[in-house]
Each structure stands twice: as structure tokens, then as C-alpha cells.
Amino acid sequence: MGKFRIGLIGLGGMAGAHVRWMAELGDRFEIVAVSDVSAEALARAGEQLGIIEDKRYADFEKLVADPDVDAVVSVTPNHVHAAIIRACLAARKPFMAEKPFTRVFEEAGPLLDQYEQQPVPAMIGFTYRYTPAFRYARELVLQGKIGTVRSFSVQYLQGWGAAQYMVPFVWRFDKNITGTGTLGDLGSHMIDLARFLFGEFEELSAQLKTIIPERPDAATGRMVPIEVDDFASFQSRMTGDVMGIFQTSRNAIGSGNQHEVSIYGDFGTLHASTENPDKLIWIREEEPGQLSRSTLDVPSSCKTTQYADFLAMLEGKEPDGLPGFMDGYRNQQVLDAIIRASETKTVVQL
Structure with a gap:
């Protein structure tokens, strides 16, 4: 069984829960890159997770584009949800994104158009x-x-x-x-x-x-x-x-x-x-x-757990109710x- 290399965007309070949930599945996930607008949060999480300096991104788009990142987990406030999903779709990177889907519905339509043209495995965080x-x-x-x-x-x-x-x-x-x-x-x-x-x-x-x-x-x-x-x-x-x-x-x-x-x-x-x-x-x-x-x-x-289904999705399966x-x-x-x-x-x- 392979290991999936995760890029984690958003290092606030809920990020810690996601890190724990990933760890519950043993060594199937490895967080290899992190991103946050806060330099302090980047430094703190980078040290805690053992992330090298070059993989600590202030710009989430650089994390999404990183070839060492297999999939993205986004745990951010609502106003950047659409931009992160757009970047993941453009990079053809599987992702789990926080709810709600977007800040307002007007942001959702263009994402649907993009997804229909280039779908990627995606999960929304309805825990x-x-x-x-x-x-x-x-x-x-x-x-x-x-x-x-x-x-x-x-x-x-x-x-x-x-x-x-x-x-x-x-x-x-x-x-x-x-x-x-x-x-x-x-x-x-x-x-x-x-x-x-x-x-x-x-x-x-x-x-x-x-x-x-x-x-x-x-x-x-x-x-x-x-x-x-x-x-x-x-x-x-x-x-x-x-x-x-x-x-x-x-x-x-x-x-x-x-x-x-x-x-x-x-x-x-x-x-x-x-x-x-x-x-x-x-x-x-x-x-x-x-x-x-x-x-x-x-x-x-x-x-079952959210991350068990996320793992199954990354493995190409289609869990019921994901x-x-x-x-x-x-x-x-x-x-x-x-x-x-x-x-x-x-x-x-x-």
C-alpha cells in the first residue's frame, strides 16, 4: 500500500484535528508541505510537522503546484475556498476542501464549469x-x-x-x-x-x-x-x-x-x-x-471516518456517501x- 503526500493549506485550530485524523490511519498519509498567510503559523506548524523551509508556502498556489504534493487538504476561512478549489482543478490535484463550498453562490458556477471540463477526485468536508x-x-x-x-x-x-x-x-x-x-x-x-x-x-x-x-x-x-x-x-x-x-x-x-x-x-x-x-x-x-x-x-x-473515505477516493474507489x-x-x-x-x-x- 502506497503513501499519499499531502499539502495542508490553512494552519488554524481545525488543522490540528485534520492532522490527528490523518495520523489515525497509520502511515498512509504524509504531510510534506504547508501553507498559511501567517508567517508565525507557518513556522510553528513547520517545526511541529518536520516540514523543511522550502515546503512552507505563504502562497497556497505554489503548494498546489508542488510536484511532491499528491493531494491537497484545505482548512481555511470561506473567502479563499473558491480560489483553492480552482487551483486544484487547474493542477489536476485531488483535494479535500472545507465547507461551505464557496463564500457565495456566484463563485460556485465557474468552478462547476471548470470541474466538468477537467474533473478530479474531490471531497468536501461535511464531517x-x-x-x-x-x-x-x-x-x-x-x-x-x-x-x-x-x-x-x-x-x-x-x-x-x-x-x-x-x-x-x-x-x-x-x-x-x-x-x-x-x-x-x-x-x-x-x-x-x-x-x-x-x-x-x-x-x-x-x-x-x-x-x-x-x-x-x-x-x-x-x-x-x-x-x-x-x-x-x-x-x-x-x-x-x-x-x-x-x-x-x-x-x-x-x-x-x-x-x-x-x-x-x-x-x-x-x-x-x-x-x-x-x-x-x-x-x-x-x-x-x-x-x-x-x-x-x-x-x-x-x-467509518472521513479520512478513510478520503484515502479510498485517492486509491480510485467510490465509497458510498462520500x-x-x-x-x-x-x-x-x-x-x-x-x-x-x-x-x-x-x-x-x-
């Missing part, structure tokens, strides 16, 4: 497809265990942005960098989970809200207006007339990383959550009028439709 409970829920739905699915609800709640914590203005609140707020950050995961479980969005309506209208600049203390949402709710009609309700917020005190789905079918209900990722709740009638509520252990067959290029593009389409639905206060068709 929650690899939550075991979500994968088991998908398996049970496909097996018809709860009959025809009629509706579902998804929420993704965090509490770190709540007013009492007085979080200062950081890049996640900067529209020029993020495009949207909690919608693109957390809502993109909800959209991907719904597509993973139920198929495509056909129509939706939405409301976006900025709960905290300004935050202090960490350096100056000056109050900075917030132009992105920190609460989003929307409802959809999916393939097969499955109805969905979604909410996400970074102002939910008591929620650390609460991403969950409830699925309602003719013969029962399934509930899965990141808060108990190896368990699934199944509610059904075993006898008329007698409800049974079971907590199921997720079988090992539903347990979030690929078109999943990123379709996700961005839905994000754009949510914004338009909220702004126009209308139902938007997809």
Missing part, C-alpha cells in the same frame, strides 16, 4: 456524514424500518455566541470573509445531512436573523456592526414530498455542539444526535396502542435559495 448514528439512521430508512418517511426535523445549535459571553468580532462574523453567518457555518451541515438522508431540496422558505447587531473589535474595543445571521430557520419539501424543518443558532446557551435529526415515518420515529453518536433511538408500535422506545447500539458496519464536488455545489445552491427566500419572504423553487 457529520461520518457520525455513526446518522449513518445508521440512513441505513434504517433505506431498509424501510420506519416505513415511508413523511417528515423530519434537523437542528444544529451552539452556545458560544450568546450575548452574555461578549464574544468579540472575529472572522466568522465578517461578511466579506464568510458570506453568511451561522447559515453557512452550521446550516451547511444541516443541508448536507438532509441531502444525505432524503435526497434533493425541491422548494423552501426561510427566515434569517441577526440577534446581536454589533460586537466589539478585540484590538480597539470599537463596536463593529454585524452583517451576517446568527440564527437561521427554514422549512423544505424534499424529494418524494418529504417535509423538513431546520433551525440553527450560535446563541443557544447550554448547547456545545448539538447537531441532531428526528425522522418521522409511517411505522416509527428515529432520533440521532452528535451528543450520543454511537446510539440511535427508535420509537415504534410493537403492538397496537403500545409504544416501544429502544436505544440501539450503532453497528460497526456504520462506523461528499463529493457536486455535493458541495448543490449545498451552495440551497444556501443561496435560503438567502433569497428570507430576503423576498417567498417560497423558492429549486
